[in-house]
Amino acid sequence: MNKKFLYLTKLSLNKKIKSKxxxxxxxxxxxxxxxxINISSIIEFFGGDFDKNxxxxxxxxTSQSFEIFFxxxxxxxxxxxxxxxxxxxxxxxxxxxIEDNDxxxxxxxxxxxxxxxxxxxxxxxxxxxxxxxxxxxxxxxxTVGMIETNIDANILANLSKNITVDRVILSEKNSTDENMxxxxxxxFPTLILPFFMLIIFLVQMVGGEICxxxxxxxxxxxxxxxxPKTHLLSKILASNVFVIIQSILxxxxxxxAFGISNNIGAASELLDLSSVWDVLKTxxxxxxxxxxxxxxxxxxxxxFVAYSLVAGILAxxxxxxxxxxxxxxxxxxISMAGYYLSIMAAMFDGSIFIRIISxxxxxxxxxxxxxxxxxxxxxxxMLISVIVLIVFVYVxxxxxxxxxxxxxxxxxxxxxxxxxxxxxxxxx
Amino acid sequence: xVKKLIIQIGFVTEERSLLTKLTVKEQxxxxxxxxxxxxxxxxxxLDEWLEKFEITGYKNRKIKxxxxxxxxxxxxxxxxxxxxxxxxxxxxxxxxxxxxxxxLKDAVIELKNKGCSIIFSSHQMEYIEDFxxxxxxxxxxxxxxxxxxxxxxxxxxxKNILIxxxxxxxxxxxxxGVLSVSKEKGEYVVKIADISVAKxxxxxxxxxxxxxxxxxxxxxxxxxxxxxxxxHE
Numbered sequence: 001m002n003k004k005f006l007y008l009t010k011l012s013l014n015k016k017i018k019s020k021x022x023x024x025x026x027x028x029x030x031x032x033x034x035x036x037i038n039i040s041s042i043i044e045f046f047g048g049d050f051d052k053n054x055x056x057x058x059x060x061x062t063s064q065s066f067e068i069f070f071x072x073x074x075x076x077x078x079x080x081x082x083x084x085x086x087x088x089x090x091x092x093x094x095x096x097x098i099e100d101n102d103x104x105x106x107x108x109x110x111x112x113x114x115x116x117x118x119x120x121x122x123x124x125x126x127x128x129x130x131x132x133x134x135x136x137x138x139x140x141x142x143t144v145g146m147i148e149t150n151i152d153a154n155i156l157a158n159l160s161k162n163i164t165v166d167r168v169i170l171s172e173k174n175s176t177d178e179n180m181x182x183x184x185x186x187x188f189p190t191l192i193l194p195f196f197m198l199i200i201f202l203v204q205m206v207g208g209e210i211c212x213x214x215x216x217x218x219x220x221x222x223x224x225x226x227x228p229k230t231h232l233l234s235k236i237l238a239s240n241v242f243v244i245i246q247s248i249l250x251x252x253x254x255x256x257a258f259g260i261s262n263n264i265g266a267a268s269e270l271l272d273l274s275s276v277w278d279v280l281k282t283x284x285x286x287x288x289x290x291x292x293x294x295x296x297x298x299x300x301x302x303x304f305v306a307y308s309l310v311a312g313i314l315a316x317x318x319x320x321x322x323x324x325x326x327x328x329x330x331x332x333x334i335s336m337a338g339y340y341l342s343i344m345a346a347m348f349d350g351s352i353f354i355r356i357i358s359x360x361x362x363x364x365x366x367x368x369x370x371x372x373x374x375x376x377x378x379x380x381x382m383l384i385s386v387i388v389l390i391v392f393v394y395v396x397x398x399x400x401x402x403x404x405x406x407x408x409x410x411x412x413x414x415x416x417x418x419x420x421x422x423x424x425x426x427x428x
Numbered sequence: 429x430v431k432k433l434i435i436q437i438g439f440v441t442e443e444r445s446l447l448t449k450l451t452v453k454e455q456x457x458x459x460x461x462x463x464x465x466x467x468x469x470x471x472x473x474l475d476e477w478l479e480k481f482e483i484t485g486y487k488n489r490k491i492k493x494x495x496x497x498x499x500x501x502x503x504x505x506x507x508x509x510x511x512x513x514x515x516x517x518x519x520x521x522x523x524x525x526x527x528x529x530x531x532l533k534d535a536v537i538e539l540k541n542k543g544c545s546i547i548f549s550s551h552q553m554e555y556i557e558d559f560x561x562x563x564x565x566x567x568x569x570x571x572x573x574x575x576x577x578x579x580x581x582x583x584x585x586x587k588n589i590l591i592x593x594x595x596x597x598x599x600x601x602x603x604x605g606v607l608s609v610s611k612e613k614g615e616y617v618v619k620i621a622d623i624s625v626a627k628x629x630x631x632x633x634x635x636x637x638x639x640x641x642x643x644x645x646x647x648x649x650x651x652x653x654x655x656x657x658x659x660h661e
Contacts, residue, residue, distance in 0.1 A: 007461055217445035219507070224434060225462035 005230045012209065012238035017245070026246075030253045037257035041264055055127055059091060064105040066116060067085065068143045072136040082129070091120075096338045098122050099299035103133070107140075111122045114145040189343050192366060194250055195300060195341045198243050202304055203311040203331055206239045207324045210408075219408060228405045232316075236308045244306060288373065295382050296369045302389045303365040305397065313400040316407035331362075338366035345370045359385050361392040431561060435464050442502050442519040448492035450480075452502050455491055455508055463510035466507050470509060477505040481531055499527040504532060508539060515539060516547045521555055537645035553648035563648075565655060581645040586654070588646055589618040589629055592636035603628050615640065 060066040104120040348354040358367040364385040371377040460470035482503040565573040605625030
């Protein structure tokens, strides 16, 4: 391989990796990721807790509700964050002595509803705890009502149960269900977001480096010693390798964070991965992973090349970084559109429009894997997207190099589109 | 073939073409490697050039921390580190103080003596006179004066007579063929139409109290102004 190409690539890569900003940025990223994944443990360590222990004091004026309520609460209180005690003290006294984490529940008989409850606290309590208590109170009321009316427990249990639903989807294409769509809308944005950020980073990096060499006029010396093609390809390769290294580091930080989380035995309730995994398994996504992962990785790499090619070509046509920032705005908007379309893909439910968009370069890497997981496209559609992407990169390279050769030493501040047109004319 | 030719050319651009975030060492290594040198060769040659230009202490300093003059020296080093056969200099002395100008001039002359051909582009005629053998003056891309510098100056009809002493300016001005008389830096400069007028001027002042009488070719500056004149941009 061309020595100068390898040298330029290595130089460009080293400039990025050996900079102090790379170390600082990654240190901050590592800390942020580890902190976010272990946030509940950290808060606990400093004396706080997402779920503070709640102390329920029951005043039972019915003489039978407390035990029923206690048993019902046991079902929801598996992590024992709620303690329940019975009190015979005066309510006014209890109200005066109530603390921040205390809840006072007063049970009274009711002629119509059999049981009523008064829930008293100093401050508002979190909605999850309130939901648990409310469900337990409902169950208590049902049981009390059953006792008062002598209804058979089994009959009442069957009546109270949620209806059993057997979900059947006739269309083979649309094999995901509504639960899967819910996971897609919460899990996928998180997974796609780093890729979207890396694209922005990549475009800025390639364009910024070429702009810097152009504005410092060092481009004149460089291009007198290497061909424009060698120069452009070295920038693209270096930037893409850097982005891949950064991606691997991000994954590493996440794994370290989960490792720490598991070691201290405090998986964050915010990241209940086991339930997400269960939904993915039930919906059949896990079975498709062996297809999705390699094809998506391939699309990501080819898309990175496409984006960086466009960034390089645009940078060659500009004379300063401000002009480049303006020119690259459309690319940013396209990638943002891809990101949002992939999040909303479930809504389109197999429309021709979204299917065609999934073939388009720059957008396919966001949308195609999403639609495949949702079952709206097949593996053939994904492969078509890959082929279209490869052809696009090839054509972009061929045409873009013509523009690059002319633009790279052009310092006139004329209209950019005129420069593009002139570049093609000069190369004919 | 073209690549082999390019490697033998060095080019000092008018505007500095340096990556200012790099150190001097990194910058020279970058350009040197592109020219086909290896690291060891570059380091050895760099040390020699830094010593020659008296900036050894700046080897590991960032380009942006250097003064204009020192940056120009680094620019020069980057152009000659690979010992080119042809060196193109585009306004290399712009913004330099006289000491740095001398350092660079000496380096250029040394290269010339080693057999390097030099193409020197400048609007500062005094530098061109110092070491150029041949000259071409272009106006709007077209040559208007071309040839050996000395021959151009000798063939230039108009001459200057430098006189120091007590002379009657009006008397001199009235001599046919005298174009102008002015006083510059303590001596009189008499511009004459051709060499034959010099005799008439000498005849006029020979009996006066004169300490200097010298007939010289016009400076390149004057030739340039005369040649370019109204067609200058």
